Amino acid sequence: MTKRRFGKRWALAASFAAVMMTLAASASAAQPAEPPMKAGKPIQAGDILSGELMMMEVRDAKEGGKRVPTYQITSEPRRLPQPGGLCNLETGPETFQLITSSNAQAAQLKALIGKAISVKVGEVACAQDAGQISEAVVTKWSLVRQR
Known part of the structure; x- marks a missing residue:
């Protein structure tokens, strides 16, 4: 049929x-x-990291689920020093979470959201905790004035 x-x-x-x-x-x-992707140039303590600053609110597990602002820079891929290396990525991380250690640092960043900024890196490592939203975490940094 x-x-x-x-x-x-x-x-x-x-x-x-x-x-x-x-x-x-x-x-x-x-x-x-497409040509094969190359790993970015290495980043060391004292290097300058530039990119657009973004802010997101995430729930902090340590604060009982309280929403806390989290700041992130999107930049060109950069290799991290060992033992993190490339953070298990082919080209190295492109997003870097800035950890604020004081209210003054948070206020500095809040005024610059959505703008291109540069920071001098003090310490950088691969993201490993569940609350970290970026591929790499910059724990110590200072803001560099742009001209």
Whole structure:
């Protein structure tokens, strides 16, 4: 028991599939092959890290679920010193969470949200705790004035 026009529907579906395969083949041939990604340059204590500052509120497990502001810089990929190395990433981390150690540091960053900033790195490590939202964590830092 076949329906009427079964052959016509099958032919239409087959021709549609052939057109889609032809388009996919021409699209993949038109795209140049991407070069392999290189690991970023290494970052050491005392280096300058630049990027756009973002702020998110996350729930802190230590504070009983209280929402706390978390600051993050998105920058070019950078390699970390050993033992963290690349933080288990192919190119090194691109996002760096800034840990504030005082209310003064938090106030400094709050005024610069959404702007490009530069910080001098004191200590940096791979993110390991569940509350850390970035690939790498900068625990000691100081803000560098841009001209």
